[in-house]
Amino acid sequence: MKPATLLAGIVSLAEASILHHREADVQLFPANGAQDVNPDTHLVLTFSLAPTVGKAGNITVTDVSDQKVVDTLDLSIPFSPSPYGNGSTKANYTDETVYQTNIIGGMNFYFFPIIVRDNVATIYLHNNRLEYNKTYSVTIGSSVLSVNGEGFDSFSSDSSWTFSTKSQGPAAGSTEVVVAGDGSADFNTVQGAIDWAPINSNSKTTIHVKNGNYEELVFFQYKTNLIIRGEDRIKTKVGYPNNSAFNPPNRQGPSRRPAFSFRGVSDIQLSNFAIENYYRGQAEALLTDGLRVVVDNMWLNGSGDALTTYGTIYIKGTTLYGDGDTVLGYASAFWENSSIITTAGPLSWTRTNQGIHGNVLLNCTLIGLQGNSTFARLPDNTGGVLDNWPYAEMVLLNANTEGVAPEGWGPVQGWPWDSSHVHFWEYNTRTLEGESVDYAKRLNISRQLTSPPDEAIIKQYSDPSFVLGGWSPVVY
Incomplete structure (x- = not known):
């Protein structure tokens, strides 16, 4: 063996020894050298001590075959105008700052490139940057993460973490796929499976989600005939820290x-799964905007406007928690055997347009935790537009x-206006103990x-198809 070759080998062994030593206190997912990885994977580092996210440095993912950089996360870019969700909830269209942005379901969102929970740091690559049948290397700048006050440099520019993705995704024509956060199924993330699902499909596609905590923003558009089913409505949880301060309104587009x-x-x-928004304020757990939407046996936990609805929606066996105006309801919504619980303030702000029905609740439970909630309010919000939702x-x-x-009910404000078409009606309202309430x-x-x-009104409003414009919902 030539001396130069021998020296190179010794150096290589020394570098490998150093890398192994540096990795001793961190567990990687995907593992270094892993095969058959899903392209929607997050990069997860589990430390023996809680790491801290830095304010500079890059995370870079490179295609090993051609050394092309496929994704970069620059930690010097601020996460959001209000990264803790406690700033202004109004859009500042004069702000020209570049924030961390991810395209999710075709729309841009501010997002956290790294989230630390206890001793675990999860790196969120930009969506849809990785492909099937590829080998990637990851480098992490030493200022990206620190542990016990020292920069983490196991995967800096002179060393890398590698893994290879699956050769292909689900077979063409598949109608059922499975999501598992540990990478043991078709997808690691709920969003990854939804992105795969066909648009405007004529046949049903089912996404099964295994138990786990899926901390990810989920948004999609123009999907049809799609079922997303969790393994357990408590143990299968999708959540994210988000609100109108962290992600202020766009000039155009949805919330x-x-x-x-x-x-x-x-x-x-x-x-059969939970959705939770980890920030307070105007912070929905779920916003639905579509026709013939079914929400079945769900556990929803948001803040103000915890559930916002548009279109037509059937809600069955679902529990909703919120912090006032817990339902912001534009939709024709039929609720059955469900619960709405608010920490304070009205349980809903119902904004029904003329010609449709609003929120109808059959055999449901409504709880105000502070003891002075109301079922629905109509505040002074006219703005010269709709005279305070006179068809609520x-x-x-x-x-x-x-x-x-x-x-x-109430408060109802903004007088004078014609409230003769407002339907704030109730029949046989009882306490939790089954006693009739006092209407006086x-x-x-x-x-x-x-x-x-x-009796005729009660019979009509007990029929979902009457409330939902002729649609008779079926739960699959």
Whole structure:
């Protein structure tokens, strides 16, 4: 062996020894040298001590075959105008600052390139940058993460972390795929599976989501005949820290503040998992905008406007938590055997347009945790546009309630305006113990239905197809 070759070998062994030593206190996912990795994977580092995210340095992913850089995360770029979600909720269109931006479902969102939970640092690459049948190397600048005050430099410019993706994705024509955060199934992320699902499909596609905590922003558009089904409505959780301060409004386009949202869809079903928004403020867990949407056996936890609805939606066996105006309802929505719980303030702000029905709740539970909530409000919000939603409709049939103020409804403000078309109706409202509530102090704009005089109305509003414009929902 030539001396130069021998020396190179010794140097190579020394570098490998140093790399192994540096890796001793960190566990990698995907593992260094891993095969058959899903292209939607996050990069996860688990330390023996909690790491700290730096304010500079790059994370770079390179295609080994041609040394082309396929993704770069620059930690010197600020995450958001309000990275902690506690700043202004108004859009500042004069702000020319570049923020960390990811294209999710075809729309741009500000996002965290790294999130640390306890001893685990999860690196979020930009969506759809990795491909099947590729080998990638990852380098991490020494200022990106620190542990116990020291920069983490195991994968700096002179060394890398490598893995190879699967040769191909799900077979053409597949109608069912599985998501598992540990990489053992078709996809690692919910968004990755949704991106794969066909647009405007005539046949049903089902995404099964295994138990786990999927911390990711989810948004999609123009999907049809799609079912997203979790393994357990508590143990399968999709969540993200987001609100109207972290992701202020765009000049155009839909709201960017929910943890999970979609628009322009039809025949979508969400079943048996939890969605949580980890920030407070105007922060939906879920925003639905579509026709014939089913929300079945879900656990939703947001803040203000915790659930915002447009279109037509059927909600069954679902629990919703929020912080006031817990339902921001533009949709025709039929609720059955579900619960709405608010920490304070009204349970809903129902914004029904003329010609459609609003929120109708059959055999549901409504709870105000501070003891003085109301079912729905109509604040002074005219703006010369709709005269304070004069066709607002919320109908309660056989509701169980607790923590609701004696007036039941309101405040209703902005007088004078014609409120004759407002349907704030209730029938057979009871306490959680099953006792009839006292209607004596109910707001005069509301109406208490009785049987038999109002039997025809009660029968109509007990039928989902009447409320939902002729659609008779089916839960698959």
